[in-house]
Structures are given as structure tokens and as C-alpha cells.
Amino acid sequence: MFQRLREDKALQGTLLILPTLAVMVGLLIIPLGLTLIISFGQRTADGGVIYTFTLDNYLRLVGITPGCGFKSECFDPLYANILWRSLTLALQTTALVILLAYPLSYFIARAPLKRRNTFLFMVLVPLWTNFVIRVYAWMMILRTQGVLNGILGWLANLLGLPFVPLEMLYTPSAVLVGMVYEFLPFMILPIYTSLEKIDPALYEAAADLGANAARTFLRVTLPLSMPGIVAGTILVFIPVMGTFIVSDILGGRQVILIGNLIQRQFLDARDPTFGSAASLILMVMTLIVTYFYTRKFGFGEEIVAV
């Protein structure tokens, strides 16, 4: 028995992945299957589930009122709008995060070796604080009588200019600022890793061959750091699609995102069937976007520079 274990590499492998496999099956595959089954069920008045097979929940999600037919007045794009809003917010956040993270990662990667760790440390320090507390901190900064308006007012006063406090909190921009802030470190780290790995000799080679700075960046640096951008995008885009805490706190709960919608179904609306359908749609939508993105740019693996 033990001898076999010592010699049989395949058995060793199986044994080693067994715990992970158990976790994946028990906490991912089975719940996912249950979600799928419930999404085809019907709600009871008290929030229970009647297990049948109906597509009503999915029809409602795409905007077709069940039992109404395919007439134009039966089409209500309510939930499609919510999905669209969540998707645009996630794409905006991801794009802004890339734009902000790239220069910073570049700066850190090109800094003297001794400083790099300090800079990385500074990027990570905010993560020690709880996610929600960091969002609340933005509330203090952005509110009408908050820190930012205080500073602006003081500056205006100094310059003798009239000043009306800006309304910043509870606006869509506040939500975007909060989202970008929360997810920035998850983009900086992978981009930094891929930039740091670039052999400085490649820059010299580019310069020797007569490439200017812009050309070097476009033909050498950017392609070689693509794996970092891809990995960072996956790390940011997927959680951003489902998150709603930032939008709730900084946006004043004025809009409903797909995350809010799902949460409401399991609590206030007591409709787990519709909630299950919505969470599966969210998952499928995220998968589709990620699939096409990785098809185009790879899965964060090394891309050999052409």
C-alpha cells in the first residue's frame, strides 16, 4: 500500500488534489447546480421554492412579461437596463484603473531596487483596512461639509474668490472614484510584476536600433506588459461586476446594480428563484466578456514579443 503510494506518481497527484477537489465540488459545483435548479422554479408567497421547470424568471430578466406574449407593450427592458448599467460601470472602472495603475507601476518598476519594496508596501498598506471603512473614508472626504470642500474653501478664501461647496457625495462620479480607489492595487501589482521582468537589455537593443521613446514603449514595453494588464483586468473586472457596496455608500443607494438586484431577491423580495436566475445571468455575462477579452489578449500568460 505505502509502497504503491511511493511509486505511483498519478496516485500521489490524485491524493494531493483531493482536498481542493472536495472544496471545489462541495462549495462551488454543488451550490451552482442548486442555483441552476432553483432558477427554474417558482416562488411561494413566503419565499419558498416550488421545484418545477419554468423559464419565467429568465423571461422576466430579458424583459418579457410571462404570459403576455411577444407584443411590443409586453417588453420591459428594466432588468436589461440594470445589467447594462452594471456592465458600463465595470468597464469604466477597469479602464480608469488601467490608466492610473500603468504609470505608477512603471514608475515603481524603474525605481532603484531598494525603493521598490517601499513603494509596493505603500500600495498595499491601505488594504490592511477593511474595504467598507475605506469607502466610508471617501464619504468623509467628499461630503458637502467634508475635507475636500474644506480645503477648496480655504484656498478660495486665500485667493479671495467666492466659493460654493461642491456637491460631490451621492453622485455617479463619487461611485466611480470609490470603485477606482478600491480596485487600484489589484491592477498595480500584476502590471508591476510583468514590467519588472522586462530585461533592460531589450530597451538598449531598441535604442541601438534607432527606436525613440514612444516607439520603444509601443513595440517593447507595452506588448511585454500585456500579461500584467490582462491579469489585472480579470482581477478587477470580475469582482466589480457584482459589487454594490461602493455604489450604495457613495451613490446614496439611488441606483440599483445587478448586485443589489440579486441581494434584494433573497431578502426584501423573498424570491430566490428570480435571484438565482439573475445571479446565473450575471455569471454568464461575466464569462462571455472575459472569454472574448482573453481570446483577444491571452490569459495573462507570457506573450513572446514579435
Add this chain to the structure above:
Amino acid sequence: MNKNAFWKLLSALMVFGLILSACGPAAATDVPAAATDVPAAATDVPAPAEIVTSSGFVCPLPDQKMEITSKELNLFVWTEYIPPEWKECFTLVYGVTINHDEYSSNEEMYAKLNAGGTNYDLVQPTDYIVALMVRGGLLQKLDQSKLAQVYAEMDPNYMNLEFDPGNVYTLPYQAGTDAIIYNADKVSTPPTKWADLWNPDYAGRMVFLDDSRVVIGFTLLTLGYDPNTTDPAKLDEAKTKLMQLIPNVKLFDSDSPKTALIAGDVDLGMTWTGEAFLAQQENPAFTYVYPTEGAILWQDNWAMPAGAPHADAAYAWLAYTMQPNMFWLMLRDFPYINPNKAALDFAKDNQPDLYGPYMASPITNVPVDAIKNGHRIQDVGEALPLYDQLWTEVKGGQ
């Protein structure tokens, strides 16, 4: 990085624990030392040692100490809704360890209990969810004989309500209202009824509870309809009306609407009793108005889930914490409407600084008319998805 935070937190907790455990025995040994002096000097009857919490609160003895065998009590209560002294005193008096979980909405509590597998001994459902829990077999009947004293000391106005006739399943804990609040320094035309909230002068200046039932409920009231209607046509009318309120809304907040009011982000809106009372203490300009169409009334209650594993400890807890010399702490910590008449009488004699403001404020000492005129949210069962869809449309339509 999270790991680091975890270790920091853990070590901070350990240090805190050490301080506590260092204080605990010291305080405990002090008391018998003081107590033993007394009988030696006076009579041969030993004076009972005082039970003191770590914060220095002298625990009153139970009026009637129950015989219990349980060593644990599992509470499932609203976030920050129990005076800390209760738990410590109960543990000191009965030797019972208290496990304490919290929820921040009735729906959350209901979902957890409905999913099964919990072993809570006491929960604190609000009125409208009680009927639903009873129907689902989630609650057990209370043994009123064990709590005769408590039942007798309650204000009858908060007993025997339609959600639980005869208080078979529930015991009132705290009550309150949802009504209008405004900052008198900043609002020149004060609202007097729900319909006034649509005033275009208030554009972008208001906070509302993020509670679909309550907000749709008062919208229905402005239209002259029942706030618990299940009629799709009336709800459709309410949707159109509510959409017109949206330009006035700066934010929805069910956690702490007073924060935005006090910080000056908004000038008026709707909130509930406790938040209004605290906002007013912070700034007397905040005025709480019972709208003429009627405020929304609510009541939180104690209830015992079916299959509670430590029912004996739960009864002991209820009898002990609801007795007047314990329950007055609620006036100090949670200024809501206090349905415990005996506790109010106790506060009148012993805590005039708490009793005075409580009685003086119409927020806590609600005028009889406001109660009579008020409306309660009831469960709408089958129609609930209609309400949810309405809410999603109102919030999604921008």
C-alpha cells in the same frame, strides 16, 4: 496583507482580553472583601455580595430567580440593540454563556431562520414579519405563566396588536414611528404631511429610508390608498407618483439617516424614532413631524424560534432583562418608544435625567393622536414581487 491585519487584530484582542481578565478577578475579589467587613461589624446575617459588571454597573438581583439547567443562551438580535450590562449581568447571575449574533434587517433574519439549521433561543422580529414567521412554523408559543410578571408590567397599548392577538408568540421590546424630519434652520416651508415632500423646493435635499415597503407605503397614503394594498392598478399609480419624488432624493439610507442630516448633506427627509431623537439632541433645529395622513408605526418584539435549545435560559433572560431595574437601561441606550410601563416608572423615580427628556419629547412620548392615526406595514405575501419590481423601476428609471 490580510494576514497581517488579522495578526494585528488578534494581538490587539489578546491584549484587550488580558486587561479584561486582569480586571475581572480583581473586581470580584474586592467585593467579597468589602462585603465580609459588614457582617463582622453589624449582625450575623450575611449580606449578599453585590454583583458588579466590568463597567461598574451593579446588577440587580432577579425578582424571581428561575431554575435553569442550560449553560448557554443563543441570541439573534438587531445590530446594537441590547444594553451591554444585560449580557454581563445575566452571565454573572445565572452562570450562562451568551452567544450573540446580529442582523440588520428582518428579511435577513427571516431568510436565515427559514433556511433552517439555526439554533437560536430568542429573536427580535418586527411586527409585519411575525405573522409570516408564525405561518411558516418558525416560532413557538411563549409560556405566559413563566412571564406573568413581565406581561403585567407592559403598557396595554403595545400589547394584543393585530400581528399577534393575545401576545401568544411575542413580547413587546421597543416601538417606534417612521415620520418626517426637517432642519428648521434651513427649511423655510416646513412639511406637515407626506404629500408635502413632493415640494420642488426640496429638490436634492432629502434622505429617505431604503425601505421599499415604507416609502411605497407613504406614497400610497398620499393617494388615499391602504399602504398594504395588493391591487396592481393602485401600485402602478403609486409608481408614477413615486417617480416624481426621485428628483428630491439625495440618498436612501436605512442604516443611519441622521448622519447625512447632521453632516448637512441633506436638510430634510424621513427617519425613525431613535434616529430623530439623537439628531435632535445633536442639533435642536431638527424637528420631527407626524404627517397628517398618518405616520408608519412599528414594533420590535421578542420571540422564541421553534426548537430553541435553551428555552429555560431564554425565559430567565426575558424575565430578568425586562424587569424595571434592568429595562430602564434602554432609555439610556436606545431612545425609542418604551412599552415597559414599570421600567418607565422606575426611571421616573431613579433616573430623572433620562425620564425627563423622554417624557418631554413628542418623538419618544408620542401623542395619542399620532398613534391612533398611524399605519402598520403588513406582509403582502403574493404581491411582494410587485412591490420589489416597483422599487426597482423607480430606482432603475434614471
